[in-house]
Amino acid sequence: GAVVSQHPSWVICKSGTSVKIECRSLDFQATTMFWYRQFPKQSLMLMATSNEGSKATYEQGVEKDKFLINHASLTLSTLTVTSAHPEDSSFYICSAWDSLNTEAFFGQGTRLTVV
Amino acid sequence: AQSVAQPEDQVNVAEGNPLTVKCTYSVSGNPYLFWYVQYPNRGLQFLLKYITGDNLVKGSYGFEAEFNKSQTSFHLKKPSALVSDSALYFCAVTSDTGRRALTFGSGTRLQVQP
Numbered sequence: 289g290a291v292v293s294q295h296p297s298w299v300i301c302k303s304g305t306s307v308k309i310e311c312r313s314l315d316f317q318a319t320t321m322f323w324y325r326q327f328p329k330q331s332l333m334l335m336a337t338s339n340e341g342s343k344a345t346y347e348q349g350v351e352k353d354k355f356l357i358n359h360a361s362l363t364l365s366t367l368t369v370t371s372a373h374p375e376d377s378s379f380y381i382c383s384a385w386d387s388l389n390t391e392a393f394f395g396q397g398t399r400l401t402v403v
Numbered sequence: 404a405q406s407v408a409q410p411e412d413q414v415n416v417a418e419g420n421p422l423t424v425k426c427t428y429s430v431s432g433n434p435y436l437f438w439y440v441q442y443p444n445r446g447l448q449f450l451l452k453y454i455t456g457d458n459l460v461k462g463s464y465g466f467e468a469e470f471n472k473s474q475t476s477f478h479l480k481k482p483s484a485l486v487s488d489s490a491l492y493f494c495a496v497t498s499d500t501g502r503r504a505l506t507f508g509s510g511t512r513l514q515v516q517p
Contacts, residue, residue: 330510332493334504334505337502390435390454391452392505394439397445
């Protein structure tokens with residue numbers, strides 16, 4: 289199946305700094321990618337829909353100025369957590385929709401810890 | 404709006420016994436249904452999907468699921484559980500309308516005892 293690569297798999301940063309997470313679709317073009325957040329022992333919550341060449345669509349309650357999303361090409365979307373705080377510590381997972389196979393492929397996830 | 408319900412937080416089953424993990428959904432349009440498995444601190448592994456066609460879908464690692472339109476259910480099943488099947492299982496739905504973002508259930512932890 290198709291592969292979605294997410295990097296880094298884990299990161300520790302200091303409060304107030306920014307962290308960028310990359311999501312790449314390796315063998316198909318994804319006009320639409322999705323970013324999810326998962327708290328411990330909870331489900332995945334959709335944060336935003338990343339659209340190639342246009343602005344991201346954020347879910348209600350997600351701060352767009354804090355979670356900056358850029359989808360500059362058909363194979364790359366990035367999520368930047370700006371001015372990170374400890375409450376932003378979480379597991380972030382990206383997904384790319386493969387229209388040809390009618391399937392969503394997921395990255396390996398990024399464990400963010402803000403200290 | 405679309406939603407998924409996984410009514411059981413945890414399912415316990417003895418190794419070698421059949422297992423069922425329940426999932427019901429609500430969606431506008433025709434549903435696309437998925438099952439994923441997650442191991443600690445890992446992403447999601449795809450198990451199987453229903454898009455159209457045969458209501459019984461066979462997937463990875465011996466898992467299968469049956470799409471029941473009238474009951475809006477998509478229960479995950481396996482005839483004989485393995486200890487290595489112990490993990491967190493998510494049911495997810497999207498539809499043939501809308502933007503393809505998956506909505507996930509709350510997850511069910513499967514514990515297979517030796």
